[in-house]
Amino acid sequence: MIIKNISILSFQNQSIQKNMDLTIVEGRISKISTSGVVSSSVSDIANEKIIDGTGKYIIPGLINAHAHTAMTLLRGVAEDVSVDDWFNKYVWIYEQGLVPDDVYTGTLIGAAEMLLSGVTAVADHYFAMDRAFDAYVKSGMRANLSWAVFGTGPDSEKQFETAMDFTKKHIGKNSRISISLAPHSPYICPEDFLIRVAAESDKLKLPMHIHVSETEDQVVQSLKKTGMTPVQVLDRTGVLRKGTILAHAYWATDDDLKLIKKRGAGIAHCAKTYMKFGDVNDLLPRALKAGVKVAYGSDGLASNNTVNIFETARDAALLAKCSTRNSETGKISDILPLLNSGEVIGLKDYGEIKEGALADLVLIDPSTPNMMPGYNIFADILYSLNNRNIHSVIVDGELVVENGKLLTIDVEELKNEAVEISKRLVATVSDKPMQSY
Ligand SMILES: [Zn+2]
Numbered sequence: 001m002i003i004k005n006i007s008i009l010s011f012q013n014q015s016i017q018k019n020m021d022l023t024i025v026e027g028r029i030s031k032i033s034t035s036g037v038v039s040s041s042v043s044d045i046a047n048e049k050i051i052d053g054t055g056k057y058i059i060p061g062l063i064n065a066h067a068h069t070a071m072t073l074l075r076g077v078a079e080d081v082s083v084d085d086w087f088n089k090y091v092w093i094y095e096q097g098l099v100p101d102d103v104y105t106g107t108l109i110g111a112a113e114m115l116l117s118g119v120t121a122v123a124d125h126y127f128a129m130d131r132a133f134d135a136y137v138k139s140g141m142r143a144n145l146s147w148a149v150f151g152t153g154p155d156s157e158k159q160f161e162t163a164m165d166f167t168k169k170h171i172g173k174n175s176r177i178s179i180s181l182a183p184h185s186p187y188i189c190p191e192d193f194l195i196r197v198a199a200e201s202d203k204l205k206l207p208m209h210i211h212v213s214e215t216e217d218q219v220v221q222s223l224k225k226t227g228m229t230p231v232q233v234l235d236r237t238g239v240l241r242k243g244t245i246l247a248h249a250y251w252a253t254d255d256d257l258k259l260i261k262k263r264g265a266g267i268a269h270c271a272k273t274y275m276k277f278g279d280v281n282d283l284l285p286r287a288l289k290a291g292v293k294v295a296y297g298s299d300g301l302a303s304n305n306t307v308n309i310f311e312t313a314r315d316a317a318l319l320a321k322c323s324t325r326n327s328e329t330g331k332i333s334d335i336l337p338l339l340n341s342g343e344v345i346g347l348k349d350y351g352e353i354k355e356g357a358l359a360d361l362v363l364i365d366p367s368t369p370n371m372m373p374g375y376n377i378f379a380d381i382l383y384s385l386n387n388r389n390i391h392s393v394i395v396d397g398e399l400v401v402e403n404g405k406l407l408t409i410d411v412e413e414l415k416n417e418a419v420e421i422s423k424r425l426v427a428t429v430s431d432k433p434m435q436s437y
Contacts, residue, residue: 001397005035006053006363008353011336014378022058024359027397032355049399055367056391057377060340060351061120061142061360062309066209066247066268066297068126070106072113073098073421074302083215083277091302097425103128104135105417110307111139112409117308117387118362120395123245123268123297123345125182125209130166137174140400140408142360144245144345145170146182146209149197151189164200171204176396178346180245185211186233187218198238207243207346210234213251215279231256240265243346247297250274250283257290266344268297271315272304282323284316288334295341310385313339317382332378358396365391 001024008017023031078090098106103126114122121142124132129147136143147163150156167179181204183189183197201208213219213230222230231252234240242264249260249267260267269284287294296316298307313335320330342350342358349357364381366372368388371380393401400408 001049001051001359001394001399003051003053003058003361003363007057008032009057009059009377009381010352011059011340011378012352014333014336016057016377022353022361024394024397027359028349029353029355029357029359029361032353051363051392051399053363055365057364057366058353059118059362059364059381060342060353060357061362061393061395062118062339063295063342063345063347064114064119064122064298064307064309065245065266065295065341065344066270066299067110067122067124067307068300069110069114069122069124069307070098070103070126070128070132071300071302072109072307073102073106073418073425074300075305078302086277086303091300093429094302094425097428098128100128100131102421104131105414105421107132107135108139108409109414109418110301111135111141112406112411112414114307114309115139115141115393115395115400115408116390116404116406117306117310118364118390118393119307119309120360120362120393121342121345121347121350122307123180123209125180125247129163130170133170133174133177136177138408140176140395140398142176142347142395144178144180144207144209146180148182148184149189150184151193151197156193167204167206171206180207180209180346182209183239185214186222186230186237191233191237194234194237194239198241207245208239208241209245209247210239211247212249213256214248216251216281219251219253229253229256231259235259235263245344247299249287250279250281252283252287254286254290257287257292260287261290261292264293266293266295266341268344269294269316269338270297270299270304270312271319272306272312273299275315275319276303280319280323282320282329284320285324285329293341293344294338295344296338308387309339310381314382332382336378336382359394360396361394362390363392364389 003022019035021033021035078086123144125146129145147166149159149163240263244265247268296309296312298304317330317335340351370384
């Protein structure tokens with residue numbers, strides 16, 4: 001595939017290289033040259049797919065570092081309620097009605113939404129991940145999958161076995177899909193369980209993906225119970241390490257951040273979720289100051305309502321400004337590079353458009369009114385872009401969105417299935433709140 005006459009954007013140094021040609025061979029960018037110079041790495045030019053990039057920009061694909069993708073099926077079920085009610089009266093009750101086939105459909109909906117909004121890779125933490133795996137294979141997306149385990153309760157051992165069974169069966173099964181281990185969180189998983197998962201992680205050489213310090217109360221309770229912050233609990237149990245995705249760490253202390261940096265774990269920052277719960281904190285500016293690796297996450301759609309990561313980045317910029325009451329924080333130059341933080345979810349050769357990098361790419365067409373007149377493309381991308389501007393998306397060298405149309409999934413068919421599932425979920429929901437977590 002050759003993309004001709006395009007402008008390459010770098011979020012890292014806010015630069016633009018105009019009139020360039022990109023050649024893609026076997027899933028990687030093989031050559032970048034000034035437009036018009038035919039790449040010598042392509043032997044059979046007549047059979048190459050040529051994309052005209054005139055007037056467009058190209059960026060690396062976006063990363064969603066923490067999602068519960070199948071929760072597309074719970075979009076809009078719990079609004080304007082407290083965190084407790086959100087979990088206990090709505091989300092956990094609706095979730096009980098989901099069957100593995102729903103996870104397939106829900107994941108497919110999320111994958112479609114992500115690809116159409118420029119997200120090319122996701123770290124998905126949920127249940128029935130064998131069906132999520134099937135959905136991601138069909139979608140053409142890149143994914144890191146982890147089967148969430150609670151580590152407590154009567155089904156705990158069975159859950160753990162199911163998750164490990166999924167893990168062992170799916171390691172290396174598809175080159176676009178990697179696997180992580182997912183103890184839910186230190187507030188649900190006892191320490192001996194966390195130690196056990198960390199040992200499995202060593203044995204299988206797999207990373208981990210876990211929720212931590214989501215709310216201030218979790219930190220207070222952990223200090224009361226153990227004398228340690230939840231991040232310190234993860235460190236003591238061996239979970240805090242290079243490669244671990246920390247979902248949220250929103251109430252991490254400055255000392256926690258130093259520890260996270262020292263161990264080399266990364267944070268998935270889900271700004272929209274925090275803002276929807278009215279929870280204001282300056283985690284992002286503090287984490288960046290501490291040198292911690294950060295990517296954006298959507299979290300589940302019952303809180304975020306979308307898996308659109310451009311929107312999450314926008315929210316992260318606004319949250320950084322509001323939480324510090326300082327318009328000079330959350331700068332475009334700090335916010336945009338985190339869109340491509342592939343390292344947080346274990347991707348190598350990712351996040352910059354250069355020869356040898358993975359060919360996971362997004363073409364942006366700025367020719368719509370919302371991006372005119374175009375003084376500052378970086379500001380326009382962060383604050384003005386919408387899905388209409390996502391022209392084409394390439395994952396692993398394959399075109400998955402072309403001219404705004406998804407090539408891998410039939411969206412119309414999905415819509416009917418989603419409506420049927422939502423009707424069934426509403427009909428089966430009980431009005432009895434579950435036991436409080
Ligand atoms: Zn989550």
